[in-house]
Amino acid sequence: MTKKYFGTDGIRGLVNSSKINGDMFFKFGLASGTYFKTQKKKKQIAIIAKDTRLSGYTLEPALVSGLTSAGMHVYTLGPLPTNGLAMLTKVMKANMGIMITASHNPYHDNGLKLFGPDGLKLSDKIEKKIETLIDKKISNSLSKPKALGRVKRLESANDDYIKILKKNFPKNFNLKGLRIVIDCANGAAYKAGPELLKSLGAKVFSIGVEPNGININKNCGSTFPSKIKLAVKKYKAHIGISLDGDADRIIMCDESGMIIDGDQIIAALAIRWKRKKMLKGGVIGTLMSNYGLEKFFRAQNIKFLRSDVGDRFVKEKMKKNNFNLGGEQSGHIILGKYATTGDGLLVALEVLFSLRKGKKASNFFDTFKKTPQILENIEVKDKTIINKIDIKKSVKSSEKLIKGYGRILVRSSGTESKIRVMGESENIKLLQKCLKTIIKKIK
Template identity: 45%
Template sequence: MVKKFFGTDGIRGTVNSETLNSEIALKLGLAAGKVFTRGNHKHRVVIGKDTRVSGYMLESALESGFTSSGMDVFLCGPIPTPAVAFLTQALRADLGVMITASHNTFEDNGFKLFGPDGYKLSDNKQSEIEDLMNSIEIKDLPKAGNIGIAKRVDDAISRYLEFSKATFPNTMRLDHLKIVIDCANGAAYKVAPKVFWELGADIIVIGDQPNGRNINLNCGTTNTETIREKVVNEKADLGISFDGDADRLVIIDENGHEVNGDHLLAMIAKNLKDKNMLQLNTIVGTIMSNKGLEEYLPEIGINLIRSKVGDRHVVEEMRKQGVTLGGEPSGHIIINNFCTTGDAIIASLQVLASICEEKKSISELTNLFPLYHQAHNNIQCNSSDSLDDSLINKLIEEKKDKLGKKGRIIIRKSGTEPIVRVMIESEDSDLNLDILEEISFKIKEHFSNYN
């Protein structure tokens, strides 16, 4: 059965539309509460959110669903997604839910779900919840005396703050570094500045004035112009930009340039290997990871395994292979030594530790290998539009010989937005653009005929 609610990273949609509203939040609370009620102990769920105005509405509905199912609810307020994963374990909860639409603008929102081990739910568990949400009614609710209660966790931020700082070497300080921090007017706006300031850094903070409607607006990982200018004007050592829920980051070097996500992943991998902390000398990337990364890693004795796109799939492959590090070019970096999901604050602390240890600039540390040229296009479609494997394979077969043995074509439907993503990669940037234009035209033509 085609999923109605869950995509590749939980549930996401435009607020008060048929894809995301209070009724769906209520059903999610009821269904997930039922699925995760196991045994006779008092069951608990941790709920966090980013700074979207719709977070209040969805939080209330979600809380109602969970308490109706018999679960006690711990409300943590605006905190990063990885903080929810951490607190789910720390508070011995059965489930964690983050209310967020990540890097999207305020009109969208959604839910990311974590199990009691702090890891995102598997496809099977999501399907189990979805099946219940699709039921006409959820039966066997507890009697009045067994419904749950809700309480605020007033020290949620301070708990996560200390957890994050503990991943940074306790003999190091950041006194010699000047850092620009962009909190995207999102979930990290309180905790991120405190982390870096308490470790001694000279910080300049932007994107820390959320009003419910300005999350990711001209700031954050998808809009880095402001932080790039700020780094140069302030003569800072680097900039750190978070997305709306602070599970991914973009690093800006001292020259105001974005550091490519694959360069960042390679730098962290090299640093961990040098410390004998890189399990099996292997890391997990995705099908979108640059060919340059794939060619560089064996030169320093590291293997690359590719997973499907999405940090959830990266983590699943990491656990399957028993490795320490994984990440995506978009800035999701997962370090299993410390966390169970993408954590932008903890990843940035490992970057800063490398700067302190190597006594080099971030541009020097990440200038490790040349990147293959990539051309990207996002093609709008309806959520119901069909794009089957036979069409994708046909489009790739038609063009792959032009790119040569080292070229790649990736065509995939997004699991979080109604778009088809196309990526062409080779050593020839002009050829990439030509092929991208041809394939994009054929996909648009297909959707036009389909509709």
């Protein structure tokens, strides 16, 4: 289903470009408000959170104007992790929740992630209906003057989110004696992250907690994990936690400075959940999940299925197969027992709950041997070049060459102007030869 505005994870792009500007955000607000106010509720409510990008000050008022023009009453929550918004959408019984963020992208990008009243990201079908409304004549969706929505700022959102997270664990759960480094990427969790860990008694060393509007994800956070690696060694911490701009991703670091990616976190949690009889069905990974993870789950008799890349697709497949654990190598991990979308802080708590009895992080994460993986992201002006005949031929011939020794995946990014070329094999020389051919052809 081809969509005009929505990508694999909401709407995203360069600020003040064709999609990401005040005019379009008014239209997004008006269209989504018009669609969701059809729900039979006494009061039509939308809640909005955001990360720390400078452009949020421009885009949020436009979005609010569109929603109130559609007759929605709006609560603005300020900077808050994405899953905090999803959770509060359910708790507040709102029609919808909107997160203004471009996730792990640089500050000059921004976008939207939309959630329905169930706290789930919207389906392709609903996104398509909203797109139809976006392109309709504005006057058709405007409310009568008496039916316009009101706006209120909610200051307690971070505290409310922290309370919800802590309710998922026993009352006596604490982190006393643990030294923890947390990198909040100068993003949405810069308040909630350190406050949550400190409230549980941990000694916390915080980095990436001084947002200035343009330093979000800059040389910090889950896409720059070397920062926590150095900090863990410097402060002799037991573990490091690295989040992205909207805190729905997590990359970790053990006490020795070893970086732990999403696949390794998922493997460790799956083994623990299986032992505790908490694992339901199996685990959902993606096309990017390491082949070593697949082999490991096969050996552990844990069912493993792959979805398309994107935590929305992971969640859809989890729901379809009735699984309660899934995620991506990049750190989007969904704990279906507790959440509807990725949540870095929730995953961190689940890991820390396992370490509270003195177990070392290195031992907890020592689960499987990763198959060597090479990933190259190629910036392009037009992602559709991936469909050119000569590029397809190059990919097909490389796949044929490596068959039986590994696998190759070439795909366009759903959130950036990039083509991602990934390969896995124990035969590194053969893998490099195959990928070099494809990359050269794309460039």
